Amino acid sequence: MAQIIIMATIVVYLVAMLYIGIRCSKSNESVDDFYLGGRKLGPFVTAMSAEASDMSSYLLMGLPGLAYLSGLADVGWTVIGLAIGTYLNWLWVAKRLRCYTQATGSFTIPQFFSDRFGDDKRILSTIAAVVIVVFFVPYTASGFSACGKLFSTLFGMDYVVAMILSAIVIVGYTATGGFLAASTTDFIQSIIMTVALLFVLGFAIVEAGGWGAVMENAKELPGYISMTASYAVESGTATPYGALTIFSTLAWGLGYFGMPHILLRFMAIEDENKLKVSRRVASAWVVIAMGVAVMIGISGRALSDAGILEMLAGSDTETIIIRISDYMSGFGAFFALMAGLVMSGILASAMSTADSQLLAASSSVSQNILQEALHLKLSEKSSMFYARLTVVVISILGIIIARDPNSSVFGIVSFAWAGFGASFGPLVLFALFWKRTNFAGALAGMISGGVMIFVWKYLIKPIGGVWGIYELLPAFLVSCVMIYVVSKATAAPSKEIVDKFEEVDAMMAKK
Secondary structure, three states, rough: OOHHHHHHHHHHHHHHHHHHHHHHHOOOOOOHHHOOOOOOOHHHHHHHHHHHHOOHHHHHHHHHHHHOOOOOOHHHHHHHHHHHHHHHHHHHHHHHHHHHHHHHHHOOOHHHHHHHOOOOOOHHHHHHHHHHHHHHHHHHHHHHHHHHHHHHHHHOOOHHHHHHHHHHHHHHHHHHHHHHHHHHHHHHHHHHHHHHHHHHHHHHHHHHOOHHHHHHHOOOOOOOOOOOOOEEEEOHHHHOHHHHHHHHHHHHHHHHHHHHHHHHHHEEEOOOHHHHHHHHHHHHHHHHHHHHHHHHHHHHHHHHHOOOOOOOOOOHHHHHHHHHHHHHHHHHHHHHHHHHHHHHHHHHHHHHHHHHHHHHHHHHHHHHHHHOOOOOOHHHHHHHHHHHHHHHHHHHHHHEEEEOOOOOHHHHHHHHHHHHHHHHHHHHHHHHOOOOHHHHHHHHHHHHHHHHHHHHHHHHHHHHHOOOOOOOOHHHHHHHHHHHHHHHHHHOOOOHHHHHHHHHHHHHHHH
């Protein structure tokens, strides 16, 4: 009976998301509507949709799983870095990017890069579009992987079949409703994710014997609740978590400056003066949501150590919320209903990011590659057709990448996050704040940042020791250096480009 209630709740949720997509499709009268919702988002929808699209499946699966496995240090410094990055992104980038893209008429991030630097040949936008497709495929795969793990763990469904069914729903409402559907569903999904997190945490703490019992269990594991040591599962001992590792983990926050699906929300708000409200709402929600997710992982570990839940290892630790919810569903119809809501929350976390990523990728292919790079003359209808086709193709590639049920959601997300952070993050900051930045510097920074992610992860990081840091930090620094050095070594930008920069400066001063 419990599983029937859970499944019914999930089905209602999925149908509701598709319904929103169909309703929002009626508002898509132009490509601008499809990609940016006509720049009509209110402050609360902007804030919550941005953070829901940011807090992907790693919020409900990756973070609790990491906390369950190794304790506080690794996940704690990651959360601190992400919280700082969230706030600074809203504070520094949001308003200025909204004003600049309004002044240049840009409605995709690649398009903004070319417009900002007078790139008539659209070289920057084409390369940026390729970067988006390359890194959004694995990012989307992480969302599908989370959905597959949910259904295979809870109902014993085949992992790949579960992934495909989830992908069909995500593609359905994204391809029909566009940006407005993605933002509206993300807003709803952020509420569901919040309810799910709080309810699971409360239940887990009560079942473990109270917060005191949870902490007593954690203290018995060496290094588990330390911020300068980490619990090693294999040896059952504490391993040092040094300053270099801490600094490297904090670098997660740098990724925010380059996330296309988050930056698009800044561009879409109806009034940039309302971004202050959005910043406060977004920052508060992120801190609370991530903090609760970490506590769920620690509480779940107490449940396993007490024998209430089975002990999890490896990538299975990322299913801890699913295990708690499954156990909870046995306490009656109400708890089964709440378990279904929790499962919907997990789906929400995966879907809210996947839909935004698919939308950003589709705009890159349709607008930046087909029309700007290949100079295809597409009507509004044809452009939207190719955008929707891109959504389908990337989803298929994502399913192929995530077909291994042992793939780690956190691992996949960390690589894609680093890719965007290093390729776009430095360029966004330099483009918005340093008028001496030129086309050559922008090109060098974007390429060097993206390439360094692969070089560091696959060639340098395996050496270990001091080289074993998160690839985002060195790649971000390399990109910054390249933008500055190449810009200074080559001709200054034209008067027209400088005038546009100063026009935006003046616009910002008046607001």
